[in-house]
Amino acid sequence: MSFKSICAVLGVKAWGMKEGKFGLALIEAHGTAAGVFTENLVKAAPIELMRKQIKAGKLEAVIVNSGCANAYTGKRGYADAVAMTEYAGSALGVQPAHTGVASTGVIGRYLDLPLIKRQCETVAPKIDRTPEAEILAAQAIMTTDTIQKHALVEKEGFCIGGITKGSGMIAPNMGTMLAFIYTDAEIGAKPLSDALKLATRRSFNRVVVDGDTSTNDIALCTATGDAGNVKAAEFSAALEECCRALAEQIAKDGEGATKLLQITVTGAKKEDDAEKVARTVIESPLVKTAVYGEDPNWGRVVAAAGRAGVKFDPNAVSLWISDGSKKYPLVKSGEIIADLHAAKKAMHGRKVTFILDLAAGKEQATAWGCDLTERYVEINGRYTT
Template sequence: MQSICAVPGVEAAGMKEGKYGLAVIRARGTAAATFTSNLVTAAPVQVMQEQMKAGRLDAIVVNSGCANAYTGERGLADAAEMCRIAAEALGLEPGRIGVASTGVIGRYLDLDLIRRQCNEVVPHLAHTEEAETAAARAIMTTDLVEKHALVRGDGFTVAGICKGSGMIAPNMGTMLAFIYTDAEIGAEDLHESLRSAVRRSFNRVVVDGDESTNDSAFCTATGVAGPVPREKFDAALEACCISLAKQIAADGEGATRLLEVQVVGAPDEAAAETVARTVVASPLVKTAVYGEDPNWGRVIAAAGRAGVRFDPDTASLTIGEGSTLTELVTDGKIVSDLVRAKAAMHGKRVVFSLDLASGEGEAVAWGCDLTEKYVEINGKYTT
């Protein structure tokens, strides 16, 4: 599936050797990024928080298998060296190279491996579907599928690839996203647009509630298509990020179903977002979804502890959509048909819609079910 390599001026390549992969994406333009809010911040994040102040990138190098997190001064030096390795291979300036890492925390990078892989990958940079696939696979850790998104606007394109499966929580998770557009937009405006899109997409995904040390979302604008109306660009960027976010939720570690929680009638959007994220993060809700158990009271209970004021006696809750839409609570009164509710939990996507009847705010959050496989994956992650 071609997405970022559908954007003019973007080339990609990658390789994977066991748990260790490396991807390079080359595209010149204004750039912006958002990062994890975890106090324990990985070395590549610290390096890029400073480097992105320049507002431009010419390429990005990404490794998988080692997070280069909680690695102190050596980790910072190694992240900077990754930039230099890629810059040398590409014939570019190190200050214009983005760097990102994903993998095990508390391990040092194997720079010899990264140098060799980088030198092998760069000659294969191409503007093709095959090259993009190689890059997307190179950055996967426990991901089971590649994640691509493509949104075509009126005369411009926004596209991205990402990785993420576990250690996913609001304020991003163990996810890396690389987004590209041919729209012309200044670095400051791009940063504002990206922050808004991330808030309504990646920050509304919860797989397991653990916030990572390495989360990074980059967006580079090549400007080839010229300037576009800001509202149209923002809408396309948000749609691209939401598509990637939903793919992360659906591919959660051990997951069998995508969980979507729609909240309306909240005091404001922020309140709706808080409730939606609380519900998708609930282990009780997640396990009920896994077992196809229509125990909808867990949704109401999770909403009630979210810290948002509403009157439970006027709230409404449904499950499913379209032909499977089933009312569970209407204006505080129980109307549930548990047989129909259970049927609405079949399939790969389960949707709860909650109306708090307390305002005009609305938001959507995404998660997945919680299964025995999640414990198996994370109980033996490094062994």
């Protein structure tokens, strides 16, 4: 527990507990706040509540439960989400209206409010600014995750850090992921919101595990202002760096995954074009299964790029595969130069990277995902039982 934690560095208080699959975490930090939420039409009750509450641009605490998504639960579910903010407000001495709420777990089931109230009352007296506190909070929000996910970015004069959970039902536009990010920078609500939206677009929205988009996705960022004023551009770049670190951990921990898959698309006319191609390739089941089988069937990458709805000259593209240390050329300006033995060797490790140059411009984008394995089917075939 000697790692640098956001609790220790930023003075954020946290704690968590887990009882079987039902967990609860509390995080306390007062400041300016912003949020981004799932784009799924079916939004969980906590999302509906937070879309309203975040308009005040302020948070004092967050309460998070795992094991039940409180999604597709109607008016009762919304009232239960409100009750969770009241439980946290009472236990921590903060305003419920300035308390964030998030849930993750099975869709279509009601919360066990007595359990959540008891857990909240157990956790609240223990919240602390220690690495242990952060670890317990990160563990409490996990569902099918196999690892905790933390990130801390330290810049001259300020820091940004956060925890997240996410393993399955992951697709662009966020997917079964919860992220709670904190900074000691002083920044207004509008620039904070703008920075979070941009960082999310370039990180969480470019993670694909299985192509599904959850009902419960949420990322909240709170700025305490303890470190003083920070230039908006400098802050935005640091926030993006933090979110990318968390996003890559989500992709690496995809349900049943054995490999992290990264796609970088360069040479696009617009960033949007590069993003579309990267996302299309990263979500291709044929690409993902080829990576799992360590089969250098790189033609699937080019084929997926071609259906992304982006115009480019197929006879001008170049493609490389990398194991993280060395790049191996597969196509150069439309000419096949693949060394399949070298390409297969590059797929043996825990990370496989494709670099695709569209030769159509100067913009680029990166997306992250994972291979698709039999274990993914096993996990999701029995998720509720």
